[in-house]
Amino acid sequence: MTTSAFEQFTHDATAKTADLRHRAVIQKNIASYDAAVARGKSRFADWQNARSHAAAVKWETINHLDRYLEQFEANVLANGGHVFWAETAEDARAHVLQLARRHGVQKVVKSKSMTTEEIHLNDALEAAGIHAVETDLGEYICQIRGEPPYHIVTPVMHLTKADIAQTFQEKLGTPPTDSAEELAMIARARLRREFMTADMGITGANFAIADTGMIAITENEGNARLSFSLPRVHVAIVGIEKLIPRFEDLALFWPLLSTSGTGQAITAYSSLIGGPRQEHEVDGPREFHVILLDNGRTRLLADAEQRDALHCIRCGACLNTCPIYKNIGGHAYNTTYQGPIGSVITPHLRDAQEWSHLAYASSLCGSCTDVCPVRIDLHHHLLHNRRNAIEHKFDNLIQRFLFRAWLWTMQSPVRYAIAAKLGNFALRRGFAQAFLKPWTAKREFPMPPKQSFRDYWRQHGTGA
Amino acid sequence: MRVALFIPCFIDQLFPKVGIAMVTVLRRLKVDVYYPREQTCCGQPAFNTGYWPEARELAARYCEIFADVDAIVCPSGSCTAMVRNFYPELLGKASLTTAHTYEFTEFLVKKLGVTDVGAKFPARVTYHDSCHALRELRLKDEPRQLLRNVQGLELVEMDQAETCCGFGGTFSVKFPMISYAMDEVKVTSIQKTGAQYVVSGDSSCLMQIDGYLRRQNLPIQTISLAEVLAST
């Protein structure tokens, strides 16, 4: 008997919300993020207007996506690169393995890429006997620990220096240290050897530029640059929604992404790759492959109401503001994409019924919508997902009946008043204990007063 | 101008004092108020759970009951947001009725232009921004302007004023562990201010916060903004 996704979620959320150490670590991380983002936003003449610009550019792109995909492909090909269209995760994995076989690849270096997580590429590579090394410091730590990344932008937000030092001690045999610098230098030295001996570099892309046929990669460490500079083959796995129309659009999107992602004006390295090494160039891969990934994105595209969820630039701002995310952490979602954007898109990318609980695991506070740099209507889409779940009859008969009965009651002030009196009586006499248990287990529930507002108005309202 | 009272079902049953306080303040300001007895519920529980056809019935009913009215005032940010922001989507059209539905503090400050209602409440107080009032109705300054003019009242801001308290309607019982953690984060923030009272324009939030405070036997009290403004 397998655990349903909902049961697993409930179990994990229960454990995490009770973990006060976890809560403190997340809050500390996010407090420093919040301060950095406030500084970052002040560099814009008008942050709200910048969001509107970005929303307009993404709307234009996504609503003419076929045109921009074709333009992008034509330009990549013209620059000597290859384009593979992957309908499913399986297709993308199979193609990477095929390329790896063709080029005799034994070792791969990877830079942070949510799409490679999404298609479970590392498992497929390992199964084929290919050693895939995560080179982003946070991802490297996750790989050593055998854990998926915790957060879209900061993969080890949940770990302290001590946790990481212990991991390095156990898995790499390095001496103990409580210096973040020393830990980073250990990783740098180890990974430098990997870069030098890797046969293939695999990256994602933050943006795909239609009019120049380039992919843009944003990072701070330099591991992506090394991944696409040193090995002889470079493969980039790019979601089809990553398109933006023009090279010049990056003057907005680069600062927008860094500001929302980390509070930086722009990250240390914002790179563009347009193709393989050219004849006169001294280094670089001999082959450049872009894998355009659908994997359910066209399903989301077909939902015109929620299509703007494809505008997402994967900055992580919605995760960082979400009180649910801050209390349950990333792993509890058990999905590639977490937080508000994850809850919105997962029912479209995966089985809608199995993941319908994500839309309900939200208080709909709306902070996500307020912070999204491309103005995705996130919290309203959670409402839409709830409506869709009921329309598709993912609910149970009891709940359906209860709401019909509730409606019938509320359509008459007399029925409402009678039901209210009955409820009032039940609460005062303690008959509703079991019903209220989820609340009263840890919180007091108010005792309803004898006189309702309606009663008061009937007695005192019109005069006094 | 005749102003119709829209008293949400849970205020009618659980917190009638909030509705009574609102009436007290409006009458003090010489506003002519009346209460259409046909009203029951705005439909938000059904809407939020995804039962839009059911919610639609109640939305249509609300528009009939409150048709041809100058203004409708409601002591709840969440129910006001339901009517003003979501009824148009539900019913497929906007209407004067939905447009003329106001939350209590926004009615005072934006429609009546009043920020001093002659209230007195000597205490140290912090204000919790309910999500619907803050993000759906865009109310942030209005409650604070009113509180600053209350005699004897000392207003201190908590660092997490804008963070959701964790109520979220049925979310509070469907995912109680998350709701409770959010409640705890909110109360911790309130405690840091040294306030004696936490005030909000939404009684559902206050119920959530109060639930925690009372179970933990903490000395902080919850009180609605309407009750503070009615206090003399």
Place this chain on the structure above:
Amino acid sequence: MEPARDNILDRVRAALRVEAHRPLAPTSAPIFPAVSDPEARFREEFVALKGQIIENAEALRMFLKGFTKITTDGSELVGKAVGEANASVHECDLGVTGCDCLVAQTGSIIVSTLSAGGRALSVLPPTHLVIARRQQIVPDLANAMALLRKRYNKRWPSALSVITGPSRTADIEKILVMGAHGPKQLAVYFAE
């Protein structure tokens, strides 16, 4: 014969038969405030990022003394400033390159395979020194993109990087550490 390509594009076209709700239009006001003094702004941003500005020829001489194994992009400007390379990019402790331009808004230096001797030279060495001219400073990213477009349109190099400060990571408890993979130190010298 590319069925996947056709399938995906067909699904896209079918989906787009219904237009999505348009967001509110932005205003035409500038997205970033104008940069009044580009050189001063570049200095301010670059230094705040822990970049090092080498002020004059004497300072350059002192700086170079700290390195024994130097690799260069072989350009004339770099050759005049630091002389010839004496090590490969893999063995050096200092890599010296030119650049396409410098961006005052963000304190960035833009390099390409053409302006900086390939891909690895500006990222592999532990220290990266850029030899530039003051005239290469542009006010903001929009200007930089226009410059690159003008210089490279239709004959783009295979890789470009906008470098903003040395390599860094804050993955460990949000503590800033320099030199995660790329250069730990980044310096610029303005040649006459």
